[in-house]
Amino acid sequence: ASHPVSVLGLGMMGTALAAALLKAGHPTTVWNRSAAKTGPLAAQGATPADTAGDAVTASPLVIACLTTNDNVRELFAPLTAELRGRTLVNLTNGTPSQARELAAWAREHGISYVDGGIMAVPQMIAGPQAYILYSGDEDAYTAHRDTLAALADTKWVGTDAGLAALWDLALLTGMYGMDLGVSQAYALIGSAGVPAKEFAPLLLEWVVAMTHGMVPGTAEALDSGQHLTDVSSLAVNQAAVPNAAAAFAEQGVQDLLFASLRPLLDRAVAEGHGADGLSRLSELLRTP
Ligand code: NDP
The missing domain is CATH 3.40.50.720 (NAD(P)-binding Rossmann-like Domain)
Structure with missing residues (x-):
């Protein structure tokens, strides 16, 4: 009609x-x-x-x-x-x-x-x-x-009436977060002279594989309140992330990503969530 x-x-x-x-x-x-x-x-x-x-x-x-x-x-x-x-x-x-x-x-x-x-x-x-x-x-x-x-x-x-804008902006948040991660990754690999084109297929496959697990896995953890993990604990991430931050400093590349992530991981572990997975971080953001 x-x-x-x-x-x-x-x-x-x-x-x-x-x-x-x-x-x-x-x-x-x-x-x-x-x-x-x-x-x-x-x-x-x-x-x-x-x-x-x-x-x-x-x-x-x-x-x-x-x-x-x-x-x-x-x-x-x-x-x-x-x-x-x-x-x-x-x-x-x-x-x-x-x-x-x-x-x-x-x-x-x-x-x-x-x-x-x-x-x-x-x-x-x-x-x-x-x-x-x-x-x-x-x-x-x-x-x-x-x-x-x-x-x-x-x-x-x-x-x-505000919900459409909220959903829209939440989706864009995921996109921009991905954009920042991808930009940082290319900047770091590029600092060693690796052509972006050589790195691209690996980056794409990695990001897609990680996203496929993380997005639904985090949703399940958030909705159930059960953040304990057998994949990768916050404590182990807290120990590993300074290596990434150090690599940026060594290569003379600006780091905005780990500069934000590190304090959040530190807080998570300090508040007793070291055995939880990364899904816990979303909870913490809601109670700054
Ligand atoms: P454009 O810049 O191409 O068009 C803007 C339109 O707004 C024009 O028609 C312009 O009129 C009109 N306009 C601006 N100010 C006034 C005013 N004071 N009074 C009357 N008309 C006015 O932008 P887009 O079409 O790309 O985007 C429009 C909206 O859609 C934005 O809110 C954007 O965020 C959203 N959007 C856009 C997407 C995209 O990919 N382009 C994706 C998703 C959402 P005039 O021609 O006279 O200047």
Whole structure:
């Protein structure tokens, strides 16, 4: 079935979202601050709106994808009358508290608010690996879920509007942590003149193998509260990690990773968790 949708914000991501809706056969109205960006979408069948207000009133489902949530607030603050009775799905990246504030503002004005976190780059939209996390007004989400599915797989994470941003940021945390580890690894091996390309297959295989065990293993430990290990104890890691830190110093390479990990390991052992596995560290981070 085809359902009218409006997309406001036609940057790299908003353009991909609107194109996916058009491709799925949904009548799509588009608006962008700099109007020229509606051109390519109009050529694909989108209806450009002259004003943001016109875009909002064109559809019961309004999708926003701007740079920041400050931009979202600024754009929609004068449009509460137009938005009343409609669903605003905000796919702008932001914090949990920003999403909760927008949800409260929307509730006050009779607007159904759903926040979303896009786990994809524009090129992945409507492809097999993309998904979007959603939270907030569950009835509105359920009503529009089939339409939203044209963008990417949908994953509902709860009625607290801040949850989509929290899940999104937690996933990004894993990615950036991996990025830091990989950057440090290349810097260390590169300091000995080893070409990155020679090291890459080993690094990839190692990281993938370790991640495959660690991610589900840590989840099981965290959910059961049982951190004792027969794999690798915190005490043995505490003894080994100074070697890595020393190697960075010897090679003249900056170390941000072990500088953070060491104090955490020291604390874990000092607090009597030496026999536990690395899964304990996540617990400790929650009680700094
Ligand atoms: P772009 O920089 O390509 O686009 C930004 C958009 O926001 C443009 O349409 C811009 O309008 C609009 N905008 C900015 N400020 C205002 C304002 N004050 N009033 C009205 N419109 C405004 O960014 P992306 O499309 O890449 O990203 C958009 C959102 O999607 C961001 O929150 C980003 O974090 C998120 N996202 C992006 C991903 C990506 O891979 N690109 C992945 C996941 C999430 P104008 O054209 O007039 O400047």
